[in-house]
Amino acid sequence: MSLFKRALLFGFLLCPFFSLSQNIPASDASKHVGEQQTVCGKVTEVHTATTARGMPTFIDFDKSYPNESFTAVVWQSDKATVGAVPHDGSLCVKGTITEYRGRPEIVLHTRSDWSISGTKAQSGLSNDKHYTNADGQSVHSPARSTDGAVPAGATAQCADGTYSFSTHRQGTCSHHGGVAKWL
Numbered sequence: 001m002s003l004f005k006r007a008l009l010f011g012f013l014l015c016p017f018f019s020l021s022q023n024i025p026a027s028d029a030s031k032h033v034g035e036q037q038t039v040c041g042k043v044t045e046v047h048t049a050t051t052a053r054g055m056p057t058f059i060d061f062d063k064s065y066p067n068e069s070f071t072a073v074v075w076q077s078d079k080a081t082v083g084a085v086p087h088d089g090s091l092c093v094k095g096t097i098t099e100y101r102g103r104p105e106i107v108l109h110t111r112s113d114w115s116i117s118g119t120k121a122q123s124g125l126s127n128d129k130h131y132t133n134a135d136g137q138s139v140h141s142p143a144r145s146t147d148g149a150v151p152a153g154a155t156a157q158c159a160d161g162t163y164s165f166s167t168h169r170q171g172t173c174s175h176h177g178g179v180a181k182w183l
Contacts, residue, residue: 023092026061026070029104032097039070039106040092046085059085059093071105072114081135083111083167084183086152091116111137111167116152124151125163133167140165142176156182 024032026041041061045068048057055076060068072093074082085091085108093114095106108114111133126144133139142162145151154163159177166172173179 029070029097030099033099033104034097036094036096037106038092038094039072039097039104040090041070043086043088043091044068046087057085059091061091068103071100071103073105073107075107078107078109081110081137081167082108082113083165084153084155085114086116089116089152091152110135111139116140124149135167137167139167142173150183154183156180 023038023040026039029037029039039061043059044062045060045064046057047060047065048055057074057076057079058065059072059074061071062069065071072085072091074085091114093106093108095108095113097104097106099105106113124145124147125140126146127141129141129143130138131141140153142158142164143151144162150157151163151165153165155166156164156172156179158164158173159180160173162173162176163183164172164176164179169182
């Protein structure tokens, strides 16, 4: 094989590694409209427009509406598959960035479209384990709170004191003594 062909093949094989995008801050999302990206930032406000068609829930980043730098949107029809999105703290959302009324946004459709940003220590959880649920979504495994607070995104507290992030009630806390309380 010629040197040129080897270099071309090597470059082609490495291309996926170089094209992997890194998380972008919510404040820079407007520079990436039309792109598939992961946007991270601080949730400042969550509001459901109960009188609007489709009852969208708006998750504003960095500043409250109308000064938000970025918004994640969850339509009523997707709420069950998206799950309980944290109402505060740091959050990452992934999808195609679109623009609505001059502001960048991503519409969330499933639980795998969002994650709590930061490391295990920053998220306040005792582990960083995940499992794949019946819908094929990655869900954080039950974990203890390391800071005494209810973790963002938790849906139940198990009898053994761990918090569950389950998106379905069936089987929640099954290996942790059952559900002590729903959140």
